[in-house]
Amino acid sequence: MEKFLETILAYNKIWFGLIFIGSVLNAVSQELVVLNEVPYLSSISFLLGFVIGLVAHIRGKWLWV
Numbered sequence: 001m002e003k004f005l006e007t008i009l010a011y012n013k014i015w016f017g018l019i020f021i022g023s024v025l026n027a028v029s030q031e032l033v034v035l036n037e038v039p040y041l042s043s044i045s046f047l048l049g050f051v052i053g054l055v056a057h058i059r060g061k062w063l064w065v
Contacts, residue, residue, distance in 0.1 A: 013062075017053015022046035 008015070026045035029035045038044070056062045 011057060013056040014050065014053040017056060018046060018050040020049070021052050022049025025049055 022045055025048055026042050029041055029045050
């Protein structure tokens, strides 16, 4: 159990990107009238947040720092 917890904590940037940035992107995209017709909008938003977090994890820092 301790090893599992250490593994999860090692990927903190990925989790942050998936949960926080994905949620923000999802909320913003829901409010834009242009994107109302896009299927799977929530999935795309969370996937984009995951990719941003994955890139930050690989680089070791966020894209805007």
